[in-house]
Amino acid sequence: MKILVTVKEVATVEDEFEIEGTEIADRYLGADLNEWDDYAIEEAVQLQEAGIADEVVAVTIGPEDCEQTIRQALAKGADRAVRVWDDALEEVDLLDVGAKTEILRAVVEEETPDLVLTGVQSGDDSWMATGVSLAEELGYEWGAVVNHLEHDFDDGVASVRRELEGGVEELTEIELPAALTIQTGINEPRYASLRGIRQAQRKELAVRSLAELGVDESAVESEVRLTDMYEPESESDATVWEGSADETATQLGELLREKGVAQ
Amino acid sequence: MTNVLAVADHRRGDLRDVSYEIITAGRQLADETGGDLHLAVVSGTVDDFAEKLDREGVDVIHTVDHGEEFNHDIYAQATIQLYDDVAPQYVVTPNSVNGLDYAPAVAARLDLPIVTDAVALDADGDTLTATREMYGGKVETTTELDGPAVISIREGEWPAAEGTGDATIGAFAAEIDESEVGSTVTGFEEVGGGDVDISEADLLVSVGRGIEEEENLELIRDLADALGATVSSSRPIVDNGWLPKNRQVGQSGKVVTPDVYIAIGISGAVQHVAGMKGSDTIVAINTDPNAPIMDIADYAIVDDLFDVVPALIEEFQ
Ligand SMILES: Cc1cc2nc3c(=O)[nH]c(=O)nc-3n(C[C@H](O)[C@H](O)[C@H](O)COP(=O)(O)OP(=O)(O)OC[C@H]3O[C@@H](n4cnc5c(N)ncnc54)[C@H](O)[C@@H]3O)c2cc1C
Numbered sequence: 001m002k003i004l005v006t007v008k009e010v011a012t013v014e015d016e017f018e019i020e021g022t023e024i025a026d027r028y029l030g031a032d033l034n035e036w037d038d039y040a041i042e043e044a045v046q047l048q049e050a051g052i053a054d055e056v057v058a059v060t061i062g063p064e065d066c067e068q069t070i071r072q073a074l075a076k077g078a079d080r081a082v083r084v085w086d087d088a089l090e091e092v093d094l095l096d097v098g099a100k101t102e103i104l105r106a107v108v109e110e111e112t113p114d115l116v117l118t119g120v121q122s123g124d125d126s127w128m129a130t131g132v133s134l135a136e137e138l139g140y141e142w143g144a145v146v147n148h149l150e151h152d153f154d155d156g157v158a159s160v161r162r163e164l165e166g167g168v169e170e171l172t173e174i175e176l177p178a179a180l181t182i183q184t185g186i187n188e189p190r191y192a193s194l195r196g197i198r199q200a201q202r203k204e205l206a207v208r209s210l211a212e213l214g215v216d217e218s219a220v221e222s223e224v225r226l227t228d229m230y231e232p233e234s235e236s237d238a239t240v241w242e243g244s245a246d247e248t249a250t251q252l253g254e255l256l257r258e259k260g261v262a263q
Numbered sequence: 264m265t266n267v268l269a270v271a272d273h274r275r276g277d278l279r280d281v282s283y284e285i286i287t288a289g290r291q292l293a294d295e296t297g298g299d300l301h302l303a304v305v306s307g308t309v310d311d312f313a314e315k316l317d318r319e320g321v322d323v324i325h326t327v328d329h330g331e332e333f334n335h336d337i338y339a340q341a342t343i344q345l346y347d348d349v350a351p352q353y354v355v356t357p358n359s360v361n362g363l364d365y366a367p368a369v370a371a372r373l374d375l376p377i378v379t380d381a382v383a384l385d386a387d388g389d390t391l392t393a394t395r396e397m398y399g400g401k402v403e404t405t406t407e408l409d410g411p412a413v414i415s416i417r418e419g420e421w422p423a424a425e426g427t428g429d430a431t432i433g434a435f436a437a438e439i440d441e442s443e444v445g446s447t448v449t450g451f452e453e454v455g456g457g458d459v460d461i462s463e464a465d466l467l468v469s470v471g472r473g474i475e476e477e478e479n480l481e482l483i484r485d486l487a488d489a490l491g492a493t494v495s496s497s498r499p500i501v502d503n504g505w506l507p508k509n510r511q512v513g514q515s516g517k518v519v520t521p522d523v524y525i526a527i528g529i530s531g532a533v534q535h536v537a538g539m540k541g542s543d544t545i546v547a548i549n550t551d552p553n554a555p556i557m558d559i560a561d562y563a564i565v566d567d568l569f570d571v572v573p574a575l576i577e578e579f580q
Contacts, residue, residue, distance in 0.1 A: 011398070013398050013401050013402075015550065015551040015552070015553065015554075016553070017401075019402065022404070024398070024402065094406070096376060096377075097367060097370070097376075097377050097379075098370075098371075098376055098377070101371060120363075123398070123399060124397060124398055125397055126379075126380065126395075126396070126397065126399075127377075127379050128358070128363050128379050128380065129363065129366070129367035129370075129377055129379050129415075130367070131367075132363065132364065132365075132366075132367035132368050132371075133367040133368065133370065133371040133377070134371075135368070136339075136367070136368040136371035136372055137371050141445040141446055142335070142364075142368070142446075143364070143446065144335075144360065144363045144364035145360045145363060145364070161452075162360065162364070163360065163515050164274070164360045164361070164451075164515070165279075165359065165360060165514050165515060166514075166515070166518070167453060167454050167455040167508070167511075167515065167516060167517060168274075168451055168452070168453055168454070169451065169452045169453075169454055170333075170448055170450075170451055171448065171449045171450045171451070171452065172446055172447065172448050172449065173446065173447045173449060174445065174446045175445035175446070178445075181363075184498065184499070184502045185498070185501065185502035188503075188504065223376035223408050223409075224376050224378060224406045224407070224408045225406060225407045225408065226404055226405075226406055227392070227404075227405045227406065227407050228404060228405040229397070229402050229403070229404045230402065230403055230404075231401075231402060231403075231553070232396075232400070232402070232403045232555075232558075234553075234557065234558060235558045235559075236557045236558050236559075236560065236563075238547070238557055238560040238561055238562060238563040239561065239562050239563070240552075240562075240563045240564075240565060241562065241563070241564050245566055245567070245570035245571045245573075245574045246574045248564040248566060248571060248574075249564075249571055249574035249575040249577070249578055250574075250578060251562075252525075252546060252562070252564065252571075252575060253575060253578040253579065255523075255544070255546070255562060256466070256490065256523060259522055259523055259544060260522075261465050261466040261490075261492075261521075261522050261523050262466060262490040262491055262492065262579060263491070263579075
């Protein structure tokens with residue numbers, strides 16, 4: 001079985017930051033592997049270690065800068081990676097679900113995996129929709145917010161748990177090929193070992209343009225335009241206690257005694 | 264195309280609260296586009312659901328009587344056929360776990376753009392403006408799109424519709440192609456039982472990713488001992504296996520309503536807030552003065568938890 005995992009480098013934001021236009025100014029941004037994708041990679045690598053997957057391919061959309069992050073997927077055990085980038089994507093403020101779907105579809109159609117794993121959401125733009133959208137476009141089955149996957153795939157079926165609201169899980173059987181959006185907590189993502197990191201440098205990381213994938217530039221134009229970004233108006237009417245830690249702790253202590261919840 | 268089609272959410276025999284919120288959001292959009300609000304309810308005891316959903320502002324309710332529980336293949340097929348029939352400008356679904364499991368497929372199959380997790384909407388002519396959050400609530404954005412679209416709305420952002428309506432209720436004869444149904448829900452399981460019921464506690468000391476290491480949890484346990492409080496947490500602590508699932512507060516964990524909730528190193532992501540916003544008094548200890556938790560906190564200490572928590576323990580020893 002072949003597994004394709006979509007991974008993304010997401011921007012992390014410092015506590016204090018400034019917005020320029022519809023972007024957070026670069027100097028306040030860091031980069032990290034999307035939290036949910038980390039769990040998706042781990043799940044794929046575990047399937048490989050269990051002898052169920054023959055190959056794990058990581059796919060990302062992103063500029064050259066993000067290669068370091070994508071190599072984390074290779075360092076953790078993915079066999080090879082594909083990075084899609086194009087001048088046409090350089091100017092785009094916001095890649096909407098439709099645009100991401102078009103790009104990823106072209107890669108999946110080339111790779112024809114049995115299973116696609118994506119994160120439930122990405123920590124920056126949090127669309128929470130690309131995995132399911134991709135499945136539909138491919139004619140694959142799907143499952144959203146999966147926090148457990150049985151590793152036997154009896155009769156070409158993925159037995160999963162979907163994490164619903166309020167501490168309830170749904171047990172679902174999904175026919176392969178399928179795309180599953182992976183929720184945190186499904187496993188314990190590993191740290192890349194030094195050996196893994198060294199090996200990752202030698203693994204294949206192919207770069208593909210839209211033209212090479214046969215994707216028309218117009219297909220990746222987002223139908224959703226980002227028109228404004230701002231810090232949410234603080235609705236806070238919190239009393240902020242000032243002073244040293246001893247002073248603020250004393251104030252909190254007084255509150256707790258006043259409320260009669262602690263002596 | 265001016266109508267709006269909204270789809271209700273239910274589970275194990277009960278409509279979920281968001282089903283009434285979606286009426287309010289849908290009505291708002293229908294007023295802005297000048298059309299009717301059509302509501303769909305798919306699977307389960309649809310006639311009973313339709314009666315409950317007939318609140319002020321709903322023009323038409325379509326029932327699709329097919330199966331007991333949510334099945335995304337059936338929801339997707341039914342919604343797409345309703346779209347062809349009603350020809351709405353907008354399809355509105357909850358951004359619930361089930362919404363996330365079919366709305367993107369509906370958008371993809373109908374070749375429509377989708378905006379997810381909207382917290383505010385404004386339709387003007389052919390243009391829809393949706394307000395969304397990015398970076399875990401650190402910034403808000405406005406996004407625009409033209410023409411018909413699928414929209415999923417965040418739960419708890421629109422008030423629930425009230426009153427009694429006089430909607431036209433009718434069965435919609437969706438033709439479900441069973442050969443296209445490739446997923447089967449086989450059951451449900453409650454998780455997170457165990458030794459402690461955090462929803463019963465008067466005082467919760469709740470710890471988040473700011474604690475950094477499992478060893479540091481000892482500090483929070485010491486605090487709980489000193490205060491006579493119960494320990495709860497945000498999701499990453501449970502995902503890491505540092506605390507059992509029954510300690511998780513939030514959308515996919517427990518809803519808690521203590522007298523005092525102390526959020527220690529917790530940012531206040533929407534899924535966390537969903538579980539604790541009903542607390543009587545909320546205190547945040549966080550190094551980030553702009554963390555979203557500050558919006559709902561009554562009291563805040565903007566400082567390092569590793570300084571404040573030991574001082575607080577000392578207070579009570
Ligand atoms: C479908 C779905 C369901 C979810 N369900 C839940 C749920 O039920 N419950 C839940 O909690 N989450 C849930 N989440 C996850 C949620 O989106 C957040 O990822 C999570 O709540 C973040 O936890 P956190 O606040 O502890 O961590 P972070 O967001 O990483 O915040 C850590 C905070 O600690 C502060 N901090 C860091 N160091 C210190 C220090 N030394 N002193 C003081 N403060 C410090 C930081 O400023 C920051 O504000 C769900 C997500 C999805 C997609």
